[in-house]
Amino acid sequence: MSTPSQERAVIVGGGVIGAACAYYLAQLGRSVILLERGEFGAACSHGNCGLVCPSHALPLCGPGAVRETLRAMLRPGSAFGIAPRFDPGLWAWLLKFSRNCTREKMLAGARARQTLLQSSRTLYEELVRDELRDCEWTEDGVLFVYKSPGAFEHYAATDQLLRNEFGLAAKAIDSEDLLAMEPSLLPDVAGAWHYQTDAHLRPDRLMSGWKRALERLGVEIREHCDVLGFEPAASQRRLTRALTSGEPVEGETFLIAAGAWTPLLTRELGVRVPIQPGKGYSLTMPRPANCPRYPMIFEEHRVAVTPWASGYRIGSTMEFSGYDTRLNRRRMGLLKSGAKLYLHEPMAEPVLEEWYGFRPMSVDDLPIIGPTPRYENVILAAGHGMVGVSMATATGRLAAELATGAVPHIDPAPFSARRFG
Numbered sequence: 001m002s003t004p005s006q007e008r009a010v011i012v013g014g015g016v017i018g019a020a021c022a023y024y025l026a027q028l029g030r031s032v033i034l035l036e037r038g039e040f041g042a043a044c045s046h047g048n049c050g051l052v053c054p055s056h057a058l059p060l061c062g063p064g065a066v067r068e069t070l071r072a073m074l075r076p077g078s079a080f081g082i083a084p085r086f087d088p089g090l091w092a093w094l095l096k097f098s099r100n101c102t103r104e105k106m107l108a109g110a111r112a113r114q115t116l117l118q119s120s121r122t123l124y125e126e127l128v129r130d131e132l133r134d135c136e137w138t139e140d141g142v143l144f145v146y147k148s149p150g151a152f153e154h155y156a157a158t159d160q161l162l163r164n165e166f167g168l169a170a171k172a173i174d175s176e177d178l179l180a181m182e183p184s185l186l187p188d189v190a191g192a193w194h195y196q197t198d199a200h201l202r203p204d205r206l207m208s209g210w211k212r213a214l215e216r217l218g219v220e221i222r223e224h225c226d227v228l229g230f231e232p233a234a235s236q237r238r239l240t241r242a243l244t245s246g247e248p249v250e251g252e253t254f255l256i257a258a259g260a261w262t263p264l265l266t267r268e269l270g271v272r273v274p275i276q277p278g279k280g281y282s283l284t285m286p287r288p289a290n291c292p293r294y295p296m297i298f299e300e301h302r303v304a305v306t307p308w309a310s311g312y313r314i315g316s317t318m319e320f321s322g323y324d325t326r327l328n329r330r331r332m333g334l335l336k337s338g339a340k341l342y343l344h345e346p347m348a349e350p351v352l353e354e355w356y357g358f359r360p361m362s363v364d365d366l367p368i369i370g371p372t373p374r375y376e377n378v379i380l381a382a383g384h385g386m387v388g389v390s391m392a393t394a395t396g397r398l399a400a401e402l403a404t405g406a407v408p409h410i411d412p413a414p415f416s417a418r419r420f421g
Contacts, residue, residue, distance in 0.1 A: 008033060009403060010242055010251035012227050012265060015045040016203075016389055017381050018257035019210040020396025023131075025255075026217040028404050033220040033249060035242065037261070040221055041207025044259055044388065047282045047355030049306045049315040050203045051142060051295060053390045054121050055195035057114040057166050058158070059365030060385070062106040066098045079302030079334060083321035090320060093276045096363040107165060109366050112414035114166050116367070117387070119394035119410055121199070127393060132209040136308045141196040143182065143296045144170070145189055145342060151300050152190040159193060170195050184292040184343055192296075200295045202308045203389060222246075229268060230254070238377045253403045255379045260323075260358035262368075262382035270374030271417050275383050277323055277358035281331045282315030284353040288345040296342075303338035305346075312348060314339050318359075327356055361385050369398055369415035379403050380417055 009025045011018050014036025022032045034040075069080060082090070100109070128137040146152035162168040170193040178192050179185060214221060226245040233240045241250045258265055260277035287307060295306045297316075306313045314335045319328065332354060339346035362368060362383035372378045381399040384391050394410065401408045 007031065007252040008250070009253040009255060010035065010249055011255045011257055012242065013257035013259060013261075014038075014040040014221065014223065015043055015257065015259050016041070016207065016210070016392040017259065017384060017395055018255070019045075019207065019214065020392045021255050021257050021381055021399045022214050022219050022396075023210065023217070024397045024400035025403065026214065026219050028400055028406065030253070030404065031218070032214075033222060033251070034214070035225045035227055035244060035249065036221065036223050037226045039223050040211055041204070044280075044357035044359060045207055046204055047284070047315070047353065047357050048203050048280070048389060049282065049295070049304045049313055050201045050206070050308075050389060051304070051306065052121060052124055052199040052201065053142060053195070053387065054114070054117045054197045055142065055162070055168055055170070056387050056390060057110045057117060057162065057168060059100075059106060059109040059113060061097055061100040061109070061363075061365050063101060063103050065101045079317045079338070081319045083319065083324065085322070087322060090276055090322070093274055093363055096274055100364040105364065108414070109364055110166065112366055113387075114168075115410045116391045116394045119397070120391050121197070123393035123397060124199070131213045132206060135206040135209050136202040136310065137199065138201070138308075139199045140294050141194055142198040142200070143173075143178075143294045144193040144195070145178070145185065145296050145298050146191055147189060147298070147300050147341060149190040152192075155193055155299070168195070168197065182292060182294055182296070184288075184290050184345065186342060186344060189342060200306055201389075202310065206389070227265060232375070237375060239375050253377050253379065255381055255399055255403060257381040257399075259382060259388070260360040262360060262380070266372070266380070269372050269378060271372045271380070272420065273368055273380065273383060273417065274363040274420060275360045275368075276320060278361040278385070279319040279321055279324070279328075279356055280315065280359050280386070281317050281328070281335060282313050282353075282355045283332065283335055283347075283351055284311060284313045284355065285348045285351050287312045288348040290345040292343070298338060298342050301338035301341060303335055305339060305343070311352070314346070323358065327354060331356075359386055359388070367391060367395060367415055368417050369395055370402055370412050370417060372417060
């Protein structure tokens with residue numbers, strides 16, 4: 001019988017979640033092979049805005065979310081959209097999402113999300129110190145900026161909820177102080193809420209740092225390797241190998257961290273994960289002459305901007321269009337027009353990258369972390385929605401603990417795949 005140090009863990013997915021799982025499994029003494037259908041770190045982990053946000057404890061599904069979504073769909077230039085098509089899976093997902101839009105479920109989901117977000121924030125500090133020094137980690141917080149006084153004042157109720165329930169307090173900044181603090185903003189902004197607990201980093205440099213760290217730990221990274229299926233043991237309670245576009249890959253433990261592609265891989269594993277791809281977009285460019293000092297989220301227009309020492313990015317929007325690989329120019333235009341409403345200099349030339357990626361959106365906006373009901377040696381780590389980078393380190397550590405039988409550092413129960421029935 002193999003010893004723990006000899007046991008192989010096979011990870012499916014080379015994004016930020018798969019990288020974190022590989023790192024913590026290797027730290028726990030496992031031999032690790034990571035299989036990625038494209039290039040390591042090149043999918044949704046590459047072009048996001050790089051925010052690490054304990055402030056994002058509240059899930060998207062809350063009271064009034066469905067009503068606001070429907071209103072948004074009817075507005076010209078809305079950041080939210082559903083591509084018209086016949087898609088029973090999407091409509092079933094939307095129905096399940098609507099059932100989670102109660103205050104009770106929102107608060108329960110937020111408590112679970114907060115444990116991951118706070119743990120990840122702490123773990124990032126350790127990793128930046130020890131492993132990921134070049135990811136442009138910055139701890140200036142994030143500004144939630146508002147254009148209209150009504151929207152700025154309305155957020156006070158959310159701030160009070162986060163203060164009372166979760167100890168997440170933001171500092172309210174009026175227009176005059178905000179313009180002194182962030183001179184890149186136009187003078188007609190109403191104010192902002194500053195979450196000083198938040199941080200940001202550059203995602204592509206995070207992923208290149210992860211790759212170097214994993215290679216130092218002996219993790220084998222196999223790129224352009226499609227996983228086509230799995231082969232169970234004779235007992236039918238364990239998997240023995242992943243069937244790939246190359247040679248089969250044997251292992252003692254299998255972790256599925258394939259982001260929005262996870263539902264396509266798990267059907268034969270006897271578990272249905274209610275995840276839909278939510279398409280997001282970004283534009284990356286050099287720093288404008290009047291570059292923002294802080295990362296900012298323009299809540300009323302669903303646009304985020306992130307400054308780094310080496311560049312600048314505008315991102316966000318949400319489009320449910322399945323696995324459509326076309327780049328929607330209208331969505332790119334919404335990023336530009338949204339940023340233009342707030343910033344003296346919203347763009348810089350040249351645009352270095354136009355990007356889209358598929359966010360893995362679960363029906364309750366909670367990730368799925370834990371074993372599958374049918375196979376005892378398969379762990380899921382997917383469904384992180386818009387906060388995959390924010391939750392990555394705690395997810396990787398928790399998944400590694402569950403895979404090896406170590407004591408979990410946070411309660412895994414809220415993230416179980418069994419919650420879907």
